[in-house]
Amino acid sequence: MHRLLALTVLALGVVAVQAQDAKDTEKTAKTKKLLETKIASVEYKDTLVQDVIRDLQDKVKEIAKGELLIARDPTGAVSGNAKVSYEAKNKTLKEVLDELCKKNDLNWTIVNGKYKAFGVKYDGYIFLNK
Numbered sequence: 001m002h003r004l005l006a007l008t009v010l011a012l013g014v015v016a017v018q019a020q021d022a023k024d025t026e027k028t029a030k031t032k033k034l035l036e037t038k039i040a041s042v043e044y045k046d047t048l049v050q051d052v053i054r055d056l057q058d059k060v061k062e063i064a065k066g067e068l069l070i071a072r073d074p075t076g077a078v079s080g081n082a083k084v085s086y087e088a089k090n091k092t093l094k095e096v097l098d099e100l101c102k103k104n105d106l107n108w109t110i111v112n113g114k115y116k117a118f119g120v121k122y123d124g125y126i127f128l129n130k
Contacts, residue, residue: 025123025124027123028110028111028112028123030124031110032110033066034060034064035092035093035094038092039056039059039092039093039096040090041089042055042086044087046084047083047084048082049083053070053071053072053128056068056070060093069126070125070126070128071125071126071128074122074127075117077129078106078129078130084100084103084104085104086100088100101128106129107128108127108129109126109129110124110126111126112124
């Protein structure tokens, strides 16, 4: 009986994960695909977060020919004057974001769906926040 219950819960979990992926908006799906972009190298030393964002956008545009939607969380969680340090070689964008954020006490998340702040729609954006 316990095995049947465990299998049922496992099956429902798999269906829930697939359903969650199916609910991604078109922009969110594009952003998730861009996370797999392999970046040759990045080197930031006391670099403004805004400059890091621009650099990552430029690298992804050049490599993957896609527009990376990334910004500081508009609620003000990360200061415009915040500086970060990080360097890496031959990593995916996801790995870069994970390690950059961990090293600099930040987080990142993808906005999926309707989120509007200050008159801007942020569907598919990656937000950097504290």
